[in-house]
Each structure stands twice: as C-alpha cells, then as structure tokens.
Amino acid sequence: MTFTWTAHRFAGGALALDVANSVILRFDAARRIDRFADVAALDAFADAANRFGAESTRFGTLSPVAEQNRARLLRLREATDRHFRAQAAAEHRADLMADLLEAIAAVLRSTDHGGRAAIALDTATAHSALSLTANPEPERLKICPNCGWLFLDKSRNRSRTWCDMAVCGNRSKAKRHYHRSREEAQG
Template structure:
C-alpha cells in the first residue's frame, strides 16, 4: 500500500531524522516495518520532503533516481545516522565508532558532487536545481553535528522516532503531540477504565 507522506511523518524536525523515522517501531521485531522497502517510496519521500523541509533546505528541491546504488546509499546513511543519533539521545555523547561510520557514509553520499553548499541563504547549495536525496541526507547529518543541536535529539516515548526538541524547557516527550501524545493518553485512559470496572466487578 502506498505511504501517505503526511506532516506526521516529518515530525523529526530535520531531514536526516525524518529519514531515520521511515522505519516504523524500531526495536519491535514483531511490528517494525520499513517504509523505504519499496524504492518508489524513497522518491515520493524526497518529493514531499522538498516541501516539508523547505526551510532547512533553503528552498532546494530533492530528487531521487532509484538505482540499486542510490537505494543502498540512502539505506546505509539512514541506518548509520539512526545508530549515532539514537545513542546520542540516550547518553548525551557521540560514540566515536558510530560517528566514524556516519562520516564515511556522508563522504560516500557526497562523492562526485561538483557543487558548493553553505552559502548565504543557500545551506544546501543552489536552489535553482534539485539536489540528490543522498547528498542532502549527508548535508543534513553534517549540519546536525556541526552545532549543538544534536544535544536536543529525543526519542519519542510512544513510537521510538527521533526528533529535535525545540521546546523552551527541553521536556518534549512525543515526536508529535497530536498523534503519539494523544495515543498515549487514550491508552492510559483505557487502562484506568478497565481497572475501575474490575474493581466494580470484583
């Protein structure tokens, strides 16, 4: 079934984290699945991310040519980033072995690109033409590492996604209050009702 690439799927707050969140329920072997399992979905992710992440991308659109090599690069980049940023979110430190893997992946994704990034108002380079998704994932990951923003990465208490917590007191629990926050509340409410009923019946 085609994925509905709605706003919720872009709760990570940055392109590289949105990419890590394309694996649903990570760590839950029975229920986990990969939205990038179909390469066509990677291309659709790239085109919707162009809009959802327009500010980060400096208005540059993303493109994706689903060749075997490109699919592998996206997957390798995504998995290396997830390992590094997930452990950073729980420990507050960057594991050097994971950092090294991410940097290698970034190098591979950027290899052969004859262009410049980081210009004034052009963080991802010239917005006049699209950028390959692989290269954009690398620039997003490097941007996250360049400053202190990686310290604000959190793991959603409901769905395990990674997101940047930009709240003032840094206490956000959910990737998306409207989805995960409410689901959690509904589950607590249901559990309380069941407990009450058991008390009444007992």
C-alpha cells in the first residue's frame, strides 16, 4: 500500500505529537496501522515535516533517522503518546514522565553532532517532546474525539475540538447529519 504524507498528518501542532500520531487507529487492534513500520514512509516523514510541520522552522531542515537510531525513535514515539495522552486526560503519572524522559535521554545520547546542516528527526522529536513537558498550559493538549490523535489547541478561547476541522470535524458533522436524517426518515 502506497502512503503519502499530507498536511493533515501534521495537525498535532508539535513535531513530537505528529510523530506520536504516526500510528493510525492506535486503539483498534484490527485496523491499527503503524506508518513507521514502512521504512520508506519513515524516511519520507522528515521531508514532509519540513513542508507541513508546525515546528518546521524551529529545527531547521530535518533529515531522516539513521537506521541504528530507528528503535530509539519508536520508543520515544510510544513514550510520548502514553505520557501526553495521560496528561490530556488530566492523569498526572510520574512513571510515564520518567519513561518519556528516559526515551528522550536515549535519543539525545545517541545524537551525532557531526556538524551536519540538518538535524535528524529523532533528535528534533526529542527536543519537541522535552519542550512539551514544560508546557505552562497543559489544558491546551487534547485528544481528537474522531481519530484519537493528540493535538495542541492553539485557538484563543481553547475551543478546538478536532485535530483537523477539514477532516475529522467534517466527518463528525457528516455522521451526525446522517444519523439525524435517518431518524427523521424513520419516524
């Protein structure tokens, strides 16, 4: 199956959240898709994040993760998802924070500072996750009720509901309209 990264896939508002959201339907074992299981998709993610990501200018040009660092990125992705999903649900768990900090440290320890112009995706993701841990407004971290993705609500009044109004918001509204129309037709 061919996959293309689109702007919608970068609706998280932070690189670390976009990486965490690379697992589609995370809690549906029958339909779960890990986009990073395909090495070509993982390698293409860095380029797509350069074009579509909210933090694309913060880190400069992102480069793909070196093969020997992929396992560390996946560990960081899972720790990021667990910690920030709990935080969005107002569950403050020290064990999840410790796991996240250990995953961040493992990535940063393996970082090659060889003077390259580009920063590796795993290193940038670690920096992004670390920045999110110091977020002074944790109530801005939300979970999309349609797809389950994590996102930062950057709206002025903190009223954003979906990760992406054009995709999840429209799907939710269309679903409500369908059910409402069906109920009216049935009586």
